[in-house]
Amino acid sequence: MAPFSLLAAGVSLVAKSFSLWSCTNSLARCTSVLPVKCFTSQASGPPKRPVNGFVRFALQQQPIMARQNPEVKFVDIIKKIAVQWRTMSPEQKRPFEEAFQLAKEKFKVDFERYQAQLTPAEIQQKSLEKKERMAKRKAIRKKRELTNLGKPKRPRSPANIYMSEHFEEARGDNTQIKMKSLMEDWKNMFSHQKQVYTQLAQDDKIRYKNEMKSWEDHMLEIGREDLIREGTLSARKKTAQAAAPKKAKAKKATAKGMSTATRKATKSSSTVRTTTKR
Structure with a gap:
């Protein structure tokens, strides 16, 4: 099942669209409470896709539970409805599922009719x-x-830092006006006044660079190379290619040293055997 936050948002949107519907406690009266036509028809534009059986059930139960539990939040009500839906028998779910299937069939017909009347x-x-x-x-x-995945936030600009620190005291009644007044104040500031925010922005860049390096190293460890920046991948490949000849040379030198040591050991052993024979 989708996360409850998304589920609650979906149910809320559908509920607002059909706020004039009446609700009953009976499961058997679902098709009369949530008519198929309301889910699939529009006065103009394309037909709306029908909602599934659970959403139909939630639309029926949410107003009832809200009246019975006025102190409970909307999201918590949806959670309770979801638990109730999972514990219902197939027979109890059948009216909602059948209404969904009927709505799907009608939507298919309505959509084909809508597509046929469109120009190229x-x-x-x-x-x-x-x-x-x-x-x-x-x-x-x-x-x-x-x-x-915990990707670090991008570094802020000097102007952004200034506006975030002075937002509460800015002029204006809403966010848009406040941001506009702060931007005007920033443009009118002297260079030496902006210096402190420029330094903070430089520090934030260093923070971002260090955090991104650690994060990208972790992404490599867990096999998510697709999330690493192209520039970082290119730099890593160049470093690996530059290090490859050095490693090969070191390996060759090591093998040569081992070969020389082996020859010396063999020669020494041969000399010892010759001396012994004499």
């Missing part, structure tokens, strides 16, 4: 929009993965 230019535009959405989702997933 609109189809191309939709394709480009889909690629952009997929690229955005991929970037978000990658950013989340890097955060979970």
Whole structure:
């Protein structure tokens, strides 16, 4: 099952879209509470994809549990609903799953009808929009993965450090106005006043460089070479290539030394045997 935070966000969005629905305690009345048409039709634009059986169940139970437990947070309610869903029997889940299957079939028909009325230019535009959405989702997933892997934060600029330190006292009623006023103040500052923030930014660069080196070494250890910067990989390859001839030369010298020592030992042994015979 998806993480509860994502699950809660998904249920919240769907719940807002269907806030006018009434809810009942009966599982058997699911199809009447969550009609198929509401999930798959729109007045204009493409039809919406239907939600699965669990989300239908959560939409039905969330208002009920919220009324029964007004002090409980929304996320905690969703967690309770998820536990309840896992303990339900297949017979109890069947109305929600059947409603989902019916909605899927209707969505397929509605989507084919919608696609048929599009012009070639609109189809191309939709394709480009889909690629952009997929690229955005991929970037978000990658950013989340890097955060979970502990990738160091990029160094801050002098202006960024100044604005973060003076944000609370900045002029303005909202974030945008405050940031604009801080940027104006930064531009009007003298060079000697900016020097302290420039030094802090230099220190932050050193911090970032050291932390990135340790992080990339760890990524190599766990087999995540794909996350290492291209410049770092190139530098490592050049260093390895430069060190290879030296290692080969040292190995050859060692082998030569061992060979010489072996010959001397053999010659000495032969001399001893000759002396003994005499």
